[in-house]
Structure formats: C-alpha cells, structure tokens
Amino acid sequence: MARRVLITGARAVAALDIARDFAAAGWEPHLADSVPVRMASWSKAPARVHRYPAPRQQGAAFRARIVELVDTFGFERVVPTCEEVFHLAAPALQCRLGERLFVPNLATLRQLHDKLAFARHCGEWGLPVPDSHPIDSVEDLAGFASRSRKWVFKPRFSRFGDSAQVAPDRRALSAITPSPDNPWMAQARIYGEEVCFLGVAHRGELVAFAAYRSSWRLGGGAGYAFEPVAEHHRETLRKIASRLAQCAAIHGQFACDAMFDEAGVAYLLECNPRATSGVHLLTGAGHLAHAIGDGIAAPEAAPRTLYLGPAMVVFGLPQAVRGARMRDWWRCVATGRDVVSRPGDRGPLLGALCDAASFALTGFKHNISTNAAATYDLEWNGEELP
Template sequence: MTAPVVLITGARAPAALDLARAFAAAGYATHLADSAPCAMARWSKAPAGVHAYAAPVARPEAFERDLRGLVARLAPRLIVPACEEVFHLAALARRWPDLKARLLAPDFETLRALHSKALFGEICVAHGLPAPETWTLEGPEDLAALPPAGDLVFKPEYSRFGVRTLIRPDPARLAGLRPTPSERWVAQRHVAGTEVSFYAACREGRLTAFSAYGSTWRERGGASYAFEAPAGRVTADLLAIATTLAGVVGQGQFACDAIIDADGRAWLLECNPRATSGVHLFDRDPALAHALVGDGPSVQAAPATPRYLAPAYWLFGLPAALRQGRLGDWRRGLGEGRDVIGAPGDRWPLLGALVDSLRFSAKALLAGRSLAAAMTADIEWNGDRP
C-alpha cells in the first residue's frame, strides 16, 4: 500500500522539521518545500523529499506555477504551512479549489484578521477574551488622542518577532512614529507580567492540538530559542482561550502570545496563524500528525523538561548568559533540557541548521537588515491585498 503524502511548506523553520518527523512517525510520505535553501531539512532522514519554489513576495506568478507543479506531482492529502507563506497559499486557494481542499489553514480573510494586531483585538472583544485595550493609529491625530505613552506599547499592525515594538516609549522615541492609513500601527495598554505563548490546531472549529510554553531564552529581536511548559493554572487558562479561538479559526494552526499579570490573569497580545515553537513540545509524537489531519483524538503536550534549539542556544544563549551573569541558568538549561533539531538517529540537521543560519546571516549583512528580517523577507505578508 502506498503511504499517503503530506506536504509541509516553510521548511526553513525548525517547527517544520518536527512536524515532518511527527508525520513520518505516523506513516506518511512527508515532503518539505521552501523558497530558501534549507540544509537543515535536506540533511534530515524524516522527509521523503525536499523541494524548492519561487519566493512568493518577489515572484508571485512563479510561486504559483511552482506550487501547482508540486501539487500535481505529489498529490498530497494535506498541505501544512509552517511560516508566513500561509498567507500566499490562502490567497491562491481562493481561486484554486483543489488547493483549498488540501490546505490546513482558514480562509484568507480570517488569516488577515488573526494576523492584524488591530483586528485581532476586535476578535478578542467580540468573543469575550481578555486583551489589553487597543487603539488603531492611522495618523498624527490618533497619536494625539492617546493616553500617556508611558502606559502604552506601540507595534506595527503587521509585524513579527517584536520587530519595531516600542514599550512605554519616552517622547523622543515616540516622535519618530509616523502611522499612515497604508501602514497602520496599534497602541496597547501596557500589562506588566510574565510572557507566555501557546500553539494550537483545529479542525471544523474543534481544538485538536494544544501546547503552552514560556520562553526562557530569546534573541534581542524577540524570537525565542528555549522554552518550557508554564507552571500553575496558566496552561488551563490558555487552553480555554484556545478552545474559544478554535471556533473563530475553523481549521488550521494558530498561536498566541500573552502576558500573565500579577493576579495570574492571562491577557492576549497577538496571534500568529502558523506553526510556532510550541510544536517542539509534542516531541515528534505521531499523535500530533493525526490531530492535524483530523483522524485522531485531540492531543495536548506537557513536557516535564525544557526544550531548546541547540545552534541558537550555543550561538546566542552562551554570549547572552555571559553578558547577563546567567551562566548557571544556561548550564542548567543545557543539562536538564533537550535539543529539538537533532533527534535520535537524525543528528545531521544540527549541522544543517548552522549552515542555514550562516547563509541567512550573510544575507542580512548584505541587505543591511536584521537576521530576523532576512529570514522572513521573501515570505512575509504585511497587509497587502493579494
């Protein structure tokens, strides 16, 4: 019997690799694809194949042509986006019924509303979910009408990894902010507390996969590379929130960042309608694959020990630990935690991840961008109409 095929896009992401391992363990012929070279994915034993397509931002017509050819050759049962190419896929799905039937994602307008920090705030209000008071900014008059900036956080409406976020800015920093109708910003009431996140997936409005996690180490831009399950009632509160949001999303993957305040209440900050680091907490369990397909029971991850991305943990974490006087914390995390890129019997992706990191770093240097921006420039979606 021929194994069913699944296609995972966004192969550059470590989450895509762990998704591939989960699907392979569940008996799927798993294929990965991306518009960037991905040594991490290519050097893994998990995928049956790794494919390339054109960058959807720079070459949308070629992207569609490549994707149509890939779908025709592989005939995947399911297409699982791992990064922001999900927006470009969902836009294509509006005029390509066969893609829509295979794509694990909500419709384009739902994706847009989840990704928009302004519209997501409206979703939270409409469904009674806890979120800080949010204002949408389109010009100087909106800035002038705000409460004192020392009580606020400012973010572009469409952004990722905390890029350009201003937390309780002073007047000098706020003076450089220039929101326009075509490049809107949002202001959120600042909530002091501990940052947490969750990853979830749903089918037909029913939550099928869930993991909650906190970031123990992160890059200066905000991307985390070490994480563990939160303590106390936080997981149960986030699970209830995710269950409600599953009814909004319908089908697909979604993840949210939140703040736990001094009273233990979770406040939703933003949503990322794609795979995130929460995938790693499932430890490549085939049950996750079945939950995403929709032919298995709901699954919840609750690992007892931390997880980390080994290349980033060494390259970024060790220097940060030395700067911050946290070498003891770093060593404990290394000893108690588990790497998610190098799996038993599949260690070569560790070297591949280093190669990918060097490639993206060179790209960032040549373009005068941050590493985070260079890693998403060819796939990110910032509110443009498809």
C-alpha cells in the first residue's frame, strides 16, 4: 500500500503542487482545509480533499479533527502550507502526533515568525540583518519621526506585507498605533534587489532549497511570478539558509525575504516558517516529496520562470497596461509556466478564481482586505496555544 501524506492549507497553490509531487514520488496524497477549496477539489490530481474546523476560532475541534484524520488514514506525514502550521505545532498535537508532524516546535516558530525576534536571533547567529528596533508605543515611534524616510515600519506579527510602511512621511507615521498587544518594529531600509528563498530542513539540515525574485507583485509585496536569481546570489542565499536551518534547528519548511544592497551584500528581512511559492521551483519529479518525507536531499532547482495564472491575468494584466509593461507581461506568460493548471488539468484555474471570489466576499463581510480574509480563520499572532 502506498504511503500516505496529509497536506493542510489546501487553499494555497503550494499545497496542490506539493500533492502532485508526492503523487509523483509514489505517495497517496490527501489535502485538507477549513474552507471550501475548489481549486484543489476540481483538480485531477490524485488527492482526496478533507475538511477541518477553523484552527483560529475552533482550536480544540481542529486538533481533534486532525487526530481523527491521522488515525483513520494512517498518515506518515502531516505537512502544513499556510499559517495552520502554528496550530499544528501546539503542544497537544506535538505530543499526540510526534514525528508525523513536519513542523518545528512552537517556540522555534515564534522565533521565526516574530519579525523582531527573528532579526535579533539572526544577529546572534552571525546572519546579516538590518538594524532593527522594537516599537511598542507611540512614544517609541516618535523617536523616528525626523528620520522615518530611512526606515521600514511593520507589525511584528503580520503577513503579505499589507501593513508595512516603507519610508513613510510624518503623516503616514502618525497613523501607526503600536501597543504591547500590537507590537511593531522599525527596520533600517536597505536599497537594492529584493529576493526570496524557500528551504526544507530535516532536524536542522537543509535538504531542499530554491531562490527566486519577482517583478510582478500585489500591493502588499506578495509576488505572483517567479524568476531565477543570479547564480552567485543563489549560492550566497543557500549558505544563509543552511546556517539558519542549523542554528534554529528547523524541522520543516521555511522561507525568507532578503535584500542584496547596492554593494552586493545580502540582508535577511523576515521569515515565513511555512511553504511559499518557492515550492513550485522544486516540484514535478518527486524530489520535494523525498526531501519532506525522508530527508533525502533534493537536486538543485532548475532555473525557470513560473507564475500563478489567475493572478497574472487578474492583477498582472492591468498592471502591465497601467505601467506600459505589456511586452514584459507577454514575455513572462510566453516563456513561463502556470503552476495552478496543467495540460489536461485546467479545473484548478477556474477553481482558484472561485476561491478568490469567496475570500473577497469574506473580506467584505468582515470589513477586511481579501488578503486578510485568506488567513482570517488560521492566522497566529503570538498567542499561547494548548
């Protein structure tokens, strides 16, 4: 019988691509989420889709459902892709499921997810980070008023870059309302080329790695087209990722945003201790599945251009028209590959559009952005979990 894996956060394109990769490696993949996921359900990928309660609002029921799924289907691995990773790392589930969970413990996740804690730990580990300071009150913020153009301000617990203020003027700075319950940070602004990388680590050893950059982004900074970085930059980032995995004793997936300054020096900006779009550079032949499932090192990711088809049309095309970038847009689409749909499997394309519309409606109901709605039921902002 094939080995079985449960991939959570099925709303993410990364989850579907990871499922495809596990299938290519001979596993039986299952997907799960707390919301209807048409993209995954309408795919021809050989993956069954399950539901669980909202991790953030129904924590106890979520944990019980995960245990039920693992006991029923005998999953060897539980692999998160979104912020449900924090809820899976809750001590109660760690104790119950143990090695089946491909996640670090909650203390490690806190070190990585808290942007200020991440910067401070990286400094202790000898990893390059910009100068960073806590902003816990309006008084802390006032100290930066005369030099705010040289700094980036962001909540310590945030996602997608929605709330970040890059070099704000005094008026924009005064709109920030930090508090002990909503702590912010100030980070020195680095000028240069922004890049990203994804790593997979087994007990502190880097076993898979991909680096990429994106010139097509949403307003908050999240990219939806992914291009290779220069080879020398890739090697620099790989060494950083390897040291980070070792120093933080990471067991799971992690991704970082970084910046190469004008002198070519790399700086780590922040970390997302979960799957990101970098997985698409590693999937296809089962190598990522072998890395996650058994700790077998994956070969170097082939340099290629990939994109999220629905986003490239819905967001990229209007951006191209407004910014006179139609030639760049067409080149990306013509030379790249859509990671949402595949030849013979176009259902996920329509499903992704329907899922996006559903999140937009949720955002409207709760008076929040569509991005915020996409994590409303699972985001974690440092709370204690049982």
